[in-house]
Amino acid sequence: MSAGDATPQTLDEKVNAAHIRVPARGNRKLEKLIDAVNADVELKAWWHAAAVNAERLEMSDHSWVHIQIVTNIGLRLARLLFRRGVVPSxxxxxxxxxxDAEVVIAAAALFHCVGMSIHRADHEQFSLFLTADKLPKLLAGIYEDPTKAIICSEASHAIISHRSRGAPFTIEGSIVRVADALDMAKGRSRADKLLPNIHSVSSYAIESVEIKPGEEKAVRIEIDMSNSAGIYQVDEGLGTKLRGTPLAEHVEVIARIDAEHEARILNVFKI
Incomplete structure (x- = not known):
């Protein structure tokens, strides 16, 4: 919904407000998956329930907006990496x-936190539980077995790999893991108040995140911070998700601090 639209009030309105948009760039299989997702009320209801649980726990946004952002970031990373010769798993x-790799990445991003609709603890495993039933149905008419089974398995690997100690060993799983961490810019809370936790304060310090082609590495991620609180989000959030994955050698992260009101401990932080 645009900023000028009225806030939906009923459950049906809130659920139906979710509508995922991604640049398919001629990928018909990806287009068909997104169309099927946007027509699936049950999946959109899970996203709504996940968002409500995040609000109950005073967490950052886990609504369909987060889902769309992560999906788009994942596809952006994938296309930059593939263009530089990184071969999908x-x-x-x-x-x-x-x-097909784009479909795996999009599917995993779309489902990576639906388990939050059940509980925060072990939500990644709950996400797998819901994905196992729903994703094959969404892929019907797009793929036939055994390819459909492979797409579902690879997407499921990416979903479970986004948890704290996920240790992805595929390119696609690593992309989804990093994409989830990159939804960190100011306003990830997407709420009127700053929540009283380090995640919210750190996220609020992130002014912008730009993902662009790198020079020495395939991808360069540039992060602008208004104060040094953002380092927690960059290092503990993104850094933890990136280190040790197959993407680590292909991605460079540069975080700059522009804070005239602070004592200059450091101006640039790199991963």
Whole structure:
């Protein structure tokens, strides 16, 4: 919904407000998946329930807005990486295509935190539980087995790998893990008040995140911070998600602090 639209009031209105948009760039399989997702009221209801539980716990946003952002970031990362010769795991190991890798990444991003609709604790495993039933149905008519089973398995690996100690060993899983961490910019809380926790304070310090082609590495992530509180989000959030993954050698992170009111402990933080 645009900022000028009235805030939906009923449950049906809130659920139906969710509408995912991604740049498919001619990927018909991805387009069909997104169309199926946008037509699925049950999945959108899970996103709504996840958002409500996040609000109950005074956490950052876990609504469909977060889902859309993570999906778009994942596809942006994937296309920059593939353009520089990084081979997706489904291509290397299953003989599929880069377009299929985009479907895996999008599917995992769309489902990565639906388990929050059940509980925060172990929500990644609950996400797998819900995905196992729903994703094959959404992919019906797009893929046939055994390819459909492979897409579901690889997406499920990416989903479980976004948890704290997920240790992804695929390119696609690593992309989703990092994409989730990159929804960190100011306003991730997307609320009127600053929540009283380090995650909210740190996120509020992140002014902008830009993902661009790198020079020495395939991807360069530039982060502007208004104060040094943002370092927690960059290092503990993004850094923890990036280190030790197959993406670590392909991504550089530069975080700059522009804070005239602070004592200058450091101006630039790199991963």
């Amino acid at each position: 489904v291509v290397k190991d299953h003989g599929l295509t880069e377009r």
